[in-house]
Amino acid sequence: MTTRMRLWAVHVMLLVYAVLALAPVLLIAMNSFKSRKGIFRDPLALPTGETFSTVGYERVFANSDLWLWFANSLVVTVVTLAAVVVFGTMAAWALAAYRFRGRLVVGLFLALGIMVPIRLGTVAILDLMTSLGLTNTLAALILVYIAQGLPVAVFIFSEFMAQVPRDLADAARCDGVPEFRIYAHIVLPLIRPAIATVAIFVMVPIWNDLWFPLILAPGEGTRTITLGVQQFIGQYVTDWSAVLAALTLAVVPILVLYLALSRMMVRGLTEGALR
Amino acid sequence: MADVDIKGLAKRFGETAALEDVSLSVADGEFCVLVGPSGCGKTTLLRIIAGLETETEGSLSIGGADAQALAPARRGIAMVFQSYALYPHMTAYRNMSFGLKFQKVSRPDIDERVRSVAEMLGISDLLHRKPAELSGGQRQRVAIGRAIVRNPKVFLFDEPLSNLDAALRATTRLEIARLHKALGATMIYVTHDQAEAMTLADKMVVMKDGRIEQIGTPLEVYRKPANLFVAGFLGHPKINIVTGAIAAEYGAASIGLRPEHLTLSPSGKGYAARVVHVEPLGSEAHVHLRSDALGPLILRAPSDFSVSGDGDLHVTFERTRVLLFDENGNAIN
Ligand SMILES: Nc1ncnc2c1ncn2[C@@H]1O[C@H](COP(=O)(O)OP(=O)(O)OP(=O)(O)O)[C@@H](O)[C@H]1O
Ligand SMILES: [Mg+2]
Numbered sequence: 285m286t287t288r289m290r291l292w293a294v295h296v297m298l299l300v301y302a303v304l305a306l307a308p309v310l311l312i313a314m315n316s317f318k319s320r321k322g323i324f325r326d327p328l329a330l331p332t333g334e335t336f337s338t339v340g341y342e343r344v345f346a347n348s349d350l351w352l353w354f355a356n357s358l359v360v361t362v363v364t365l366a367a368v369v370v371f372g373t374m375a376a377w378a379l380a381a382y383r384f385r386g387r388l389v390v391g392l393f394l395a396l397g398i399m400v401p402i403r404l405g406t407v408a409i410l411d412l413m414t415s416l417g418l419t420n421t422l423a424a425l426i427l428v429y430i431a432q433g434l435p436v437a438v439f440i441f442s443e444f445m446a447q448v449p450r451d452l453a454d455a456a457r458c459d460g461v462p463e464f465r466i467y468a469h470i471v472l473p474l475i476r477p478a479i480a481t482v483a484i485f486v487m488v489p490i491w492n493d494l495w496f497p498l499i500l501a502p503g504e505g506t507r508t509i510t511l512g513v514q515q516f517i518g519q520y521v522t523d524w525s526a527v528l529a530a531l532t533l534a535v536v537p538i539l540v541l542y543l544a545l546s547r548m549m550v551r552g553l554t555e556g557a558l559r
Numbered sequence: 560m561a562d563v564d565i566k567g568l569a570k571r572f573g574e575t576a577a578l579e580d581v582s583l584s585v586a587d588g589e590f591c592v593l594v595g596p597s598g599c600g601k602t603t604l605l606r607i608i609a610g611l612e613t614e615t616e617g618s619l620s621i622g623g624a625d626a627q628a629l630a631p632a633r634r635g636i637a638m639v640f641q642s643y644a645l646y647p648h649m650t651a652y653r654n655m656s657f658g659l660k661f662q663k664v665s666r667p668d669i670d671e672r673v674r675s676v677a678e679m680l681g682i683s684d685l686l687h688r689k690p691a692e693l694s695g696g697q698r699q700r701v702a703i704g705r706a707i708v709r710n711p712k713v714f715l716f717d718e719p720l721s722n723l724d725a726a727l728r729a730t731t732r733l734e735i736a737r738l739h740k741a742l743g744a745t746m747i748y749v750t751h752d753q754a755e756a757m758t759l760a761d762k763m764v765v766m767k768d769g770r771i772e773q774i775g776t777p778l779e780v781y782r783k784p785a786n787l788f789v790a791g792f793l794g795h796p797k798i799n800i801v802t803g804a805i806a807a808e809y810g811a812a813s814i815g816l817r818p819e820h821l822t823l824s825p826s827g828k829g830y831a832a833r834v835v836h837v838e839p840l841g842s843e844a845h846v847h848l849r850s851d852a853l854g855p856l857i858l859r860a861p862s863d864f865s866v867s868g869d870g871d872l873h874v875t876f877e878r879t880r881v882l883l884f885d886e887n888g889n890a891i892n
Contacts (some may be wrong), residue, residue: 451644454611459658459709460632469657473648 309535316340316528323524340525344516344533346441353512358537360422360508361490364429369479369488371430372437377467379438380445380446381453397435402428403495413500420503428496433486440485445471480549484542491538509534561622561635561712561745562587563608568617570769577603578769581617585747585762590739592756592777593749594792601749602641604766605715606628608747609638622712632662637706638715641722643698645690651677652686655708655825662709669708676704679741696727703735705741716748720755732758736803753793757781765789787888790815796845796857798882805852806883811891815882818845820860822875832856834866849882850874 314330315323322335329335344350378384379391386432402409410419418424448471456466472479499509513534516526563585570578578600585591593601606612608619610631619626626634632846645654652673659669679681680700690698699719706714719735720728732755732874739746750756756763757777765772765780765788773785784790790798799816806814823832823846844864848856856874883891 365869449642449644451640451642454606454609454631455638455640455644455705456646456658457611458609458631458636458638459705460661461658462661465661470646 297540312528313532313535314397314491316375316525316532318525320525323528337525337526338529340523340527341533343523343526344529347515349504349512349515350530350533353509354509354533354537356422356506357491357508357510358533360425360429361538361541363422363426364433364490365483365487367426368433368437369483372434372482373441373472373475373479374467375434375440376438376445377471380442380448381450387513394435394438397431406495406499410499418500420501420506422501422506424500425496425506425508428500429486429490429493433490436485440482441475441478444475448474477549480545483545484549485539487545488538491534513525562589563591563713563745563747564618564620564623565604566618567606568604568607569615570600570607570612571615576769577671578614581769581771582693583771583774585745588743588745589761590736590746590748590759591762591764592712592760593747593764593766593868594751594756595772596792597751600768600769601765602717602826603769605638605717605747605749607713608634608713609636610634611638632658635870637710637711637713638708638716639702639706640718641718643690643702643722645698645705647690647700647799650687651682651704654668654690654701655686655705657843658705659708670708672708673704676707679707679840679868680704688797695722695724696731699723699731703738704785707738712744713745714746714748716744716746718749718751728752729756735759753795757793765792767792784815784882785890787813787815787884790882790884790890793817796859799853799856801853809881809883811883812886813884813888815884816856816876817880818857820876821856821858823858823860824875827873829875832874834872834874837864837866848872848874 311327315327316329317338317340318335319337319339322329322331322337325335331337375390377395379387394445413419413424418427452470452474453466456470457463461469492510493508494510497506497508501507502511509530513527513530516523516530563583565581565583568578568581569576581600581604583591593604595601598808603612607614608621610626610629614627621634621636645651646657649657655676656669659672664672674683677686678683680703682697682700682704685693685697685701690701693701699722703719709782716735718729723731735748736759748755748759760777762774763777763780764774767788773780773789775783780789781793784793787800791800792815796818799818799821800813801816802813806812829851830850832848832853834846835849835855836847838845838847839862841862843862844860846858846860846864848858850856853874858874885891
């Protein structure tokens with residue numbers, strides 16, 4: 285196979301995958317601008333003059349809790365992200381750069397965290413949160429999500445940090461730069477692409493999670509957007525226009541975060557920071 | 560005073576011994592060059608002096624004070640790494656000034672120091688550039704500049720010129736010699752390059768397999784190698800080693816003959832030899848010979864050397880130039 289053909293093959297595959305991944309999202313966004321009748325008569329049709337309607341959005345915006353749900357989701361996601369990046373990079377640097385007793389054990393423990401889904405521990409987590417009096421708080425979600433995100437974060441960060449030349453940190457040590465400054469001023473800037481990668485990896489599942497909000501924080505004041513949207517899904521009647529509108533809106537913040545982060549990732553890569 | 564004193568130093572990485580019983584004292588202001596084949600422990604020794612690696616055994620003092628408990632920054636050393644180890648995301652200026660910020664040096668002071676060192680190294684115009692925008696030689700200067708601004712008592716260089724091309728290496732070598740004179744600091748310098756070692760060193764240390772084979776001035780080490788390894792390691796082309804009956808005549812197990820100490824005469828006395836190959840190098844010629852009595856030989860001849868007549872030649876050398884080694888390869892005086 286020529287390289288040209290191979291290139292084509294790769295692109296075709298990527299294209300097929302992109303269509304598969306994007307189609308449902310586009311379908312939701314499209315149908316969110318249609319009336320209920322329009323949605324059910326022909327779900328695959330674009331909104332026409334007859335079926336176009338913003339009734340879903342009107343109803344969603346009329347719901348006074350919408351902004352609270354958004355705020356809750358944002359707080360949970362952003363605080364978790366910050367904590368995962370801070371603690372994850374620190375742990376990864378410690379594991380990559382220092383030899384200490386128990387290093388292997390800590391490393392294996394974190395690897396275990398990647399393999400075992402945190403949902404297996406739901407009952408124990410709920411138990412723990414109840415004892416701590418943290419049910420129906422955003423703190424409960426944040427703590428669980430940090431635990432959920434850290435193992436993968438440490439793993440990815442470690443891989444990147446292994447590429448930071450040992451001489452760099454050693455040169456800084458000879459220069460009298462304190463260890464924490466070496467981490468903060470030399471290592472962190474060099475693994476910026478990794479930070480963006482990890483942030484995206486960690487952020488998306490948290491934003492989309494329904495499980496833990498439902499179990500740990502289903503109260504009025506602590507609902508996240510994914511949980512809030514469920515309110516429009518009734519046992520007997522579902523307000524599909526509103527559901528689709530809310531889901532479409534829910535994509536927007538994460539899309540913005542993603543775009544910002546991927547720009548950061550690409551910038552880091554093109555700078556060839558590690559050469 | 561910034562002499563470096565090392566006694567009975569050993570370093571083991573698990574099972575492998577990187578250094579064994581290394582003792583070395585470098586006087587204040589001395590230029591000490593470490594040479595030896597790859598993997599002999601030169602970098603390890605330098606890293607231990609810098610405090611980046613902890614010795615398994617032995618003692619180390621810098622400037623008369625025990626350095627073993629001191630952090631690298633407190634030892635009064637500065638190290639120039641083979642890879643330069645410049646911070647890739649900082650400009651040359653930041654690279655040089657970064658460490659000073661943590662040394663309680665005031666901002667104007669830092670600025671003045673960086674600029675004057677940059678002036679000295681001829682990199683004033685490059686201070687705003689990042690390492691990726693500098694050539695190899697320029698990076699190398701920034702790395703040396705970063706070491707100088709710290710005002711260290713002892714400079715540690717780990718093969719600083721090995722990434723430069725031959726021409727640049729020669730000029731930078733001269734500059735380092737000039738720098739040493741100007742700064743008067745103690746320098747410990749690792750290199751693979753014999754020319755660098757011979758030209759720069761006040762004291763030359765030849766290492767092999769984690770041990771020191773010989774310490775002396777470059778000429779001493781070249782003229783009176785302590786053993787076969789040192790004799791073979793220094794000198795280009797390589798020293799001729801002759802064993803057997805001829806060596807026995809000198810009461811040795813083997814004898815060493817430097818290529819420049821052999822002379823060819825058309826006929827008559829000496830050992831009969833045939834020319835196998837001639838390498839004309841412009842300034843001189845390396846003549847490969849084969850002699851029934853002495854075996855294969857290399858001889859350094861003037862550049863206009865050519866084989867004349869039937870190529871039937873005789874090799875002679877002065878008795879006083881012959882280096883004698885016993886059966887263990889150690890020199891016999
Ligand atoms: N961190 C380490 N862990 C294990 N072994 C090491 C380590 N650092 C060095 N060694 C070993 O110690 C020995 C000496 O290494 P060192 O880097 O000091 O050699 P060198 O003389 O600087 O070689 P070169 O000229 O190739 O740079 C080698 O056998 C090397 O494999
Ligand atoms: Mg080395």
